[in-house]
Amino acid sequence: MIELNIQHGGTIYTPIAEEGVTLEWERKGSPGKLSFTAMKDPTLNFTEGDSVSLRADGRGLFYGFVFTKQRDKEHRIKVTAYDQMRYLKNKDTYVYKNKTATELVRMIAEDFRLSVGTLEDTKYKIPKKAEQGRTLVDIIQSALDETLFQRGKMYVLYDDFGALSLRAVESLALDLIIDDESGANFDYTSSIDSDTYNRIKLTYDNEETGTRDVYAAQDGGNINRWGVLQYYDVITNPALGKLKADGLLALYNAKTRNLTVQNTFGDPRVRAGSTVIVRLELGDITVGSRMMVERVKHTFAFDEHTMDLTLIGGEFVV
Numbered sequence: 240m241i242e243l244n245i246q247h248g249g250t251i252y253t254p255i256a257e258e259g260v261t262l263e264w265e266r267k268g269s270p271g272k273l274s275f276t277a278m279k280d281p282t283l284n285f286t287e288g289d290s291v292s293l294r295a296d297g298r299g300l301f302y303g304f305v306f307t308k309q310r311d312k313e314h315r316i317k318v319t320a321y322d323q324m325r326y327l328k329n330k331d332t333y334v335y336k337n338k339t340a341t342e343l344v345r346m347i348a349e350d351f352r353l354s355v356g357t358l359e360d361t362k363y364k365i366p367k368k369a370e371q372g373r374t375l376v377d378i379i380q381s382a383l384d385e386t387l388f389q390r391g392k393m394y395v396l397y398d399d400f401g402a403l404s405l406r407a408v409e410s411l412a413l414d415l416i417i418d419d420e421s422g423a424n425f426d427y428t429s430s431i432d433s434d435t436y437n438r439i440k441l442t443y444d445n446e447e448t449g450t451r452d453v454y455a456a457q458d459g460g461n462i463n464r465w466g467v468l469q470y471y472d473v474i475t476n477p478a479l480g481k482l483k484a485d486g487l488l489a490l491y492n493a494k495t496r497n498l499t500v501q502n503t504f505g506d507p508r509v510r511a512g513s514t515v516i517v518r519l520e521l522g523d524i525t526v527g528s529r530m531m532v533e534r535v536k537h538t539f540a541f542d543e544h545t546m547d548l549t550l551i552g553g554e555f556v557v
Contacts, residue, residue: 417464
């Protein structure tokens, strides 16, 4: 049971939507996206910038704003709405010191008039950072990545029904089980072609000595197996050079594993960043652990709610 509302000025409309209302979330860098087609209705009047909300069984799933209206000859209106995360695509320059990622999110939200909800304390104070001409979401993600390297703790930034929220991954754990009885199709891919590195090389241009300092870490065993897969970056804080190199190696020195699940039973609690329990037999691979939702697409059609999921991580036994 879904409820779709559009507010234009002081008037709230409940449009009749064609079957196939979709809600999509990604864990990094993208706003929540709601798509639907409103049926012809002479009383319906709304414009870009108007607020849109979606509830399922009384649970608030999406609150955002109309960004695109597309009409056809039948006067149906195809609508695309995004949540507040869309405004983090703005670009700006931030130079800051001794701030946590939480404090950074709060500062940016205040600067751009964004509403905030639960912002968990990430605890790690970033000594100094200069971000020039980057998107706000990239500036925040850079701070979250550094926090991950330093604390080994991952956080997810998302819009929770109209409020920017920052939560640790473990706070988003669900008791949902994806198994062979979930009514879904599956596709599993393992790869060393993307986001896999067995050698880390970080450099710092030392103005005092006139030399380029190098901070490195590598896994000789995986270099023998896969060849050299090198991650390279220039750093601005040499005090954290070796620590960052070791942290990056721990994070990226492994195969990437992706499991896509199509048409499984829908659960309105599932969003990008959630973890779910996966128990699947995939030929010669067995999955039996928690996996993180990298992307999710909810579809509401014909009184049914289904999900397409992209899952990452987990333990795989050959």
